[in-house]
Amino acid sequence: MTMQTATGALSVRGLCKHFGGVAALSGVSIELRPGEVQGLIGPNGSGKTTLLNMLSGYYPIDEGSIHLGNEDLTRATVQRRACAGIARTFQTPRLLPTLSALENVMLGGWRDARAGMIGAMLSSPRARAEDKLLSERALELLCGVGLAHALDERADVLRHGEQRFLEIARALAARPRFVLLDEPAGGLSGNEIASLGAVLAALKNCGIGVLLVEHHTDFVFRICDRVTAIDFGRVIVCDTPDKVRAHEDVVRVYLGA
Numbered sequence: 001m002t003m004q005t006a007t008g009a010l011s012v013r014g015l016c017k018h019f020g021g022v023a024a025l026s027g028v029s030i031e032l033r034p035g036e037v038q039g040l041i042g043p044n045g046s047g048k049t050t051l052l053n054m055l056s057g058y059y060p061i062d063e064g065s066i067h068l069g070n071e072d073l074t075r076a077t078v079q080r081r082a083c084a085g086i087a088r089t090f091q092t093p094r095l096l097p098t099l100s101a102l103e104n105v106m107l108g109g110w111r112d113a114r115a116g117m118i119g120a121m122l123s124s125p126r127a128r129a130e131d132k133l134l135s136e137r138a139l140e141l142l143c144g145v146g147l148a149h150a151l152d153e154r155a156d157v158l159r160h161g162e163q164r165f166l167e168i169a170r171a172l173a174a175r176p177r178f179v180l181l182d183e184p185a186g187g188l189s190g191n192e193i194a195s196l197g198a199v200l201a202a203l204k205n206c207g208i209g210v211l212l213v214e215h216h217t218d219f220v221f222r223i224c225d226r227v228t229a230i231d232f233g234r235v236i237v238c239d240t241p242d243k244v245r246a247h248e249d250v251v252r253v254y255l256g257a
């Protein structure tokens with residue numbers, strides 16, 4: 001079957017991944033378009049995180065392909081994918097605990113640094129100028145995710161919700177075209193989930209495509225343009241939230257009704 005690919009989309013075709021005898025993904029095809037928020041839902045163990053790991057290059061794939069626009073990223077390294085514009089967050093935030101919030105986000109912008117390690121050690125004019133730019137951008141991003149009050153706080157003293165927003169800001173520092181978020185609403189308060197919704201809407205407005213892996217289905221159905229539901233490593237349906245919510249296999253398999 002031939003599938004039309006949206007211009008500049010991140011597209012996955014026929015992805016398969018086995019861990020020993022476990023088929024974590026069996027022929028998964030999805031397309032994430034620029035400027036869309038797409039939810040990825042499914043029961044525990046259905047393959048959501050495996051898909052994110054394969055999109056971001058953490059696991060090699062067994063079969064299938066990954067393209068960003070015309071660029072074949074199927075065998076690309078994590079760094080190559082980051083340079084191509086794919087950023088992600090993790091189920092448990094992976095921050096540098098003893099660095100400040102500002103420093104964590106500045107590190108996310110490493111791609112923009114050209115002065116190199118020696119230049120940074122010698123504090124060359126170029127390194128100082130880059131540092132200033134990275135710091136200004138990090139400040140802007142931290143304000144954008146509601147962490148203006150925590151710039152100089154160590155990452156490990158931040159509350160759980162703050163750490164989640166910090167991780168998103170760090171991902172954005174790489175100026176991605178696509179962001180893969182692994183359960184960003186996990187452990188957030190109602191107010192924080194509302195803030196997360198506002199952040200996702202802002203990303204969409206900037207033309208960034210967001211893949212949102214999330215168990216918080218009310219949030220997913222409310223905020224997403226499209227939702228993909230998977231089970232046992234296979235796509236059940238990809239459609240608008242209303243259609244996915246009403247899909248009989250989704251109701252049976254995922255919502256347990």
Ligand SMILES: Nc1ncnc2c1ncn2[C@@H]1O[C@H](COP(=O)(O)OP(=O)(O)OP(=O)(O)O)[C@@H](O)[C@H]1O
Pocket residue numbers: 019022023024042043044045046047048049050051
């Ligand atoms: N590194 C690994 N080694 C072995 N098996 C793995 C590995 N990662 C995932 N799996 C298996 O692959 C399947 C899919 O797991 P995955 O974590 O992708 O599911 P998930 O949908 O993200 O689950 P959850 O919602 O609980 O996070 C599961 O059976 C899991 O045990």
